[in-house]
Amino acid sequence: MIExxxxxxxxxxxxxxxxxxxCRELRIFDANLERxxxxxxxxxxxxxxxxxxxxxxxxxxxxHDPEPLQIRHPRLLNLIRSHGHQIEVRQTPDHLxxxxxxxxxxxAAHGVIRFHAxxxxxxxxxxxxxxxxxxxxxxxxxxxECQICTPSAAGY
Numbered sequence: 001m002i003e004x005x006x007x008x009x010x011x012x013x014x015x016x017x018x019x020x021x022x023c024r025e026l027r028i029f030d031a032n033l034e035r036x037x038x039x040x041x042x043x044x045x046x047x048x049x050x051x052x053x054x055x056x057x058x059x060x061x062x063x064h065d066p067e068p069l070q071i072r073h074p075r076l077l078n079l080i081r082s083h084g085h086q087i088e089v090r091q092t093p094d095h096l097x098x099x100x101x102x103x104x105x106x107x108a109a110h111g112v113i114r115f116h117a118x119x120x121x122x123x124x125x126x127x128x129x130x131x132x133x134x135x136x137x138x139x140x141x142x143x144x145e146c147q148i149c150t151p152s153a154a155g156y
Contacts, residue, residue, distance in 0.1 A: 001126045012037055014112040014124035015104050019046040021126065022106035026050065027139045028061045029103040031117050032068040033076070036102070044075035051083045059087045062142055064097050066149045080151055090146030099142075108136045 005011055015036060019026070026047075030036055037043055051057055063069065066089060069076060080087050092099070102114035102122075109129050114122040125131050 001128065002131060003124045003126075004122070005124060006121050008035065008120045011035070011112065011114060011120050011122065012043075014122075016043065016046060017124065017126070018104050018106050018110050018112050019043065019050060021110045022050050022057075023053070024057060024107050026059045027103065027105040027136070027143075028059070029063075029099075029101075029139060029142060030061075031064040031100075031102075032066075033061075033063065033073065034068055035117065036104070039073040039075045041075070044079065047076070047079055051079065051086050057086055059083075060139075060143060061087070061089045062092060062139070062146050063089065063149075064092050064099075066091055066151070070151055077151055084150070087150065088148065089150040090143065091149040092142065092146050096142065096145060103135055103139060105132065105136055105139060108132060111135055 005014055038047065047059070051059065080089065100116045100118070102117055103111065105111040109127055109132060111125045111132050112122065113125070113135055
């Protein structure tokens with residue numbers, strides 16, 4: 001199922017729904033995580049619930065700028081420190097910093113695609129591996145180009 005959104009509230013509702021559906025792996029790509037509001041209590045609670053589930057769950061985050069994570073996201077930092085074996089954060093290289101879309105992908109079947117970081121327009125995909133496949137693959141390609149910057153691993 002594909003549902004469009006065109007507001008910040010719709011974007012965050014789609015993120016919440018995707019986090020609720022995640023069972024094995026979450027992949028997040030954003031410039032700096034600011035508009036995703038992952039540090040809000042409800043959303044960080046959803047991440048904690050995901051990470052606290054069955055063993056083997058993974059959270060991969062790719063960012064252009066990790067500094068806001070280190071400064072303005074204490075709940076997310078605590079999750080990284082307490083679940084470091086399940087979470088990896090990477091930073092995009094300079095030549096990919098022009099990428100302006102945002103992704104929250106779960107289990108290669110569910111996801112939120114924001115077409116451009118500056119505009120709250122996009123789509124929420126549920127139970128559709130075919131629709132989500134290009135985004136899952138795009139994240140794979142992006143991930144390979146990024147450098148590890150996980151705060152707990154980097155000694156922040």
